[in-house]
Amino acid sequence: MDFFGLLSLVGGLALFLYGMHVMGGGLERLSGGRLERLLERLTSSTWKAVLLGAGVTAVIQSSSATTVMLVGFVNSGIMKLSQAIGIIMGANIGTTITSWLLSLSGIESSSFFLRLLKPTSFSPVLAIIGVILIMSGKEDRKKEIGSILIGFAVLMFGMDAMSGAVKPLADVPEFTGILTKFQNPILGVLVGALLTAVIQSSSASVGILQALSVTGAFTYGSVIPIILGQNIGTCVTALMSAMGAGRGAKRTAFVHLYFNIIGSVLFLALYYVLNAMIQFDFAHETVGIAGIALIHSIFNIFATLIWLPGVKTLERLAYLTVPETQEEKDAIADKEAFPLLDERFLSTPGFAIEKCVSLTYKMADITEEAMETAMHLFEGYDEKRAKRVEYLEDMADKYEDKLTAYLVQLNSRDLSYMESQSVSTLLHSISDLERISDHALNVMELAARMHKKELQFSNKAVKELQVYGRAVEDILNRAIRAYKENDRQLAMTVEPLEEVVDHLNKSVKKRYAKRLQKGKCEVELGLLLSELATNYERVSDHCSNLAVYLLQTEDSSFEAHSYQENLELEGKRQFERMVEEYRRQYQLP
Numbered sequence: 001m002d003f004f005g006l007l008s009l010v011g012g013l014a015l016f017l018y019g020m021h022v023m024g025g026g027l028e029r030l031s032g033g034r035l036e037r038l039l040e041r042l043t044s045s046t047w048k049a050v051l052l053g054a055g056v057t058a059v060i061q062s063s064s065a066t067t068v069m070l071v072g073f074v075n076s077g078i079m080k081l082s083q084a085i086g087i088i089m090g091a092n093i094g095t096t097i098t099s100w101l102l103s104l105s106g107i108e109s110s111s112f113f114l115r116l117l118k119p120t121s122f123s124p125v126l127a128i129i130g131v132i133l134i135m136s137g138k139e140d141r142k143k144e145i146g147s148i149l150i151g152f153a154v155l156m157f158g159m160d161a162m163s164g165a166v167k168p169l170a171d172v173p174e175f176t177g178i179l180t181k182f183q184n185p186i187l188g189v190l191v192g193a194l195l196t197a198v199i200q201s202s203s204a205s206v207g208i209l210q211a212l213s214v215t216g217a218f219t220y221g222s223v224i225p226i227i228l229g230q231n232i233g234t235c236v237t238a239l240m241s242a243m244g245a246g247r248g249a250k251r252t253a254f255v256h257l258y259f260n261i262i263g264s265v266l267f268l269a270l271y272y273v274l275n276a277m278i279q280f281d282f283a284h285e286t287v288g289i290a291g292i293a294l295i296h297s298i299f300n301i302f303a304t305l306i307w308l309p310g311v312k313t314l315e316r317l318a319y320l321t322v323p324e325t326q327e328e329k330d331a332i333a334d335k336e337a338f339p340l341l342d343e344r345f346l347s348t349p350g351f352a353i354e355k356c357v358s359l360t361y362k363m364a365d366i367t368e369e370a371m372e373t374a375m376h377l378f379e380g381y382d383e384k385r386a387k388r389v390e391y392l393e394d395m396a397d398k399y400e401d402k403l404t405a406y407l408v409q410l411n412s413r414d415l416s417y418m419e420s421q422s423v424s425t426l427l428h429s430i431s432d433l434e435r436i437s438d439h440a441l442n443v444m445e446l447a448a449r450m451h452k453k454e455l456q457f458s459n460k461a462v463k464e465l466q467v468y469g470r471a472v473e474d475i476l477n478r479a480i481r482a483y484k485e486n487d488r489q490l491a492m493t494v495e496p497l498e499e500v501v502d503h504l505n506k507s508v509k510k511r512y513a514k515r516l517q518k519g520k521c522e523v524e525l526g527l528l529l530s531e532l533a534t535n536y537e538r539v540s541d542h543c544s545n546l547a548v549y550l551l552q553t554e555d556s557s558f559e560a561h562s563y564q565e566n567l568e569l570e571g572k573r574q575f576e577r578m579v580e581e582y583r584r585q586y587q588l589p
Helices: 001-032 034-041 046-060 064-074 080-093 097-106 112-116 119-137 140-171 173-183 185-199 201-213 220-233 235-241 245-277 289-321 326-340 343-345 351-374 381-413 416-455 458-484 494-517 525-555 564-583
Strands: none
Touching: 001 140, 001 351, 034 220, 046 080, 046 289, 064 080, 064 220, 064 235, 064 245, 080 245, 080 289, 097 201, 119 140, 119 289, 119 326, 140 220, 185 220, 185 245, 201 289, 220 235, 220 245, 235 245, 245 289, 289 525, 343 381, 351 381, 351 416, 351 458, 416 525, 458 494, 458 525, 494 564
């Protein structure tokens, strides 16, 4: 090939790529958003998703464009990863339509009608129609149709120019010698992947391979690895589009990558094993344009059929590569939780109350985690755990808002005495749980302030706060567990411990005041410790309230009496014995 032949090849490639870009762009714009709406709706089953992906990609002639679109849908939350997988499979099948259209250029016949099927025959007609539509059409729709027709014509002219430029290479021994090296399957896969990664279109790279096939230097055996590599290389576009996107988008891109890599490995393994056993005669035959289109289709159909039963496996692989964060799990739980508060349930108060109780238990877990996480920040401050406390407190606020609004609606209905009492108890419980989460946020902010200013409590203060903190964690755990498990006996142990927490609060503050007077600690640290101790004490008060609500629900006569009075009725000695036991357990050093 001389210099002018090389220019023809480069010019043909430029026309080919530009034509594909114009045609694809026109098709996407012509869809006017209908494409997106179709992708959202028609994914109720994997088979439907595969057919949809194949159809859409056959229209826009780019599996990369379809996959990039899916990356955007998953990233925005419009579509789940499980819905996108089927469309990705179908997109790989749909992209093969381009190679079949290009194979029409290989038609050789003296028949007038068969010659009309050649792109070089009908492309000029399409180009003329396209120009007329663009120049005379006032509507955008006509102009887009014109762009599609011109794009297709340019693509076909480019293909013809490339084929014509490389034809003389068939008689160049050096060129055919290089091509025979592609018999190495690994090298063939790498070359195919690299070519497609550079031009970011498997349809285009397969088209280039079809143009080169007119030299007669390629065999079926040599092009199979290249075509498989081209399918792997097309994943680069989706991976690049997912770089700045969310974790869901990254998983979508990796699904596309794993689909093609694992599919290629299995296809190659099956091909070479069977070839070793049967000795395929066609492996050494010269491949033509239609043969390349056939291989391209067979591989993508094979990979789809292999993966159809393993959709969940592909999804798990993506999640292993990009693990689910705690925030994602919480967001899913949040999204799944609040639909329980359906207004239709209001007509059945008993059922509605049951759903509210279920959500209140979840709120209790959130509150308990928030408080415990905040308290442990004094053992070693960590920014991630501090953010976690903020998130949990925000979640507790959401639960309070939604539950309170729903319960107020429910309270306006015709409720029985017991149902009315349950709603009242729930409203009080929700308020106390939310207040505990507020104290958790306060504790976190105190820890953050100390970390920022590089302040540290004295060793004595640290040991005292550790004892105090253990008592608060204990009462929090008892109150939440008793509330969730409806355990009256456990609830009865909360008030004695609350009395001990009150004593610890006073003792810790008193001891620090003495050290302050002796000049053994700083005033700012004294204020911080006082705030921390007060937050701990308030948490225990709210825990006591939760225990009271449980006992009120269990015993209708237990209404206006204080918690301690009720316990004294059951046995003052038992109450005092529990108080003494907790004092020994949580004795300050």
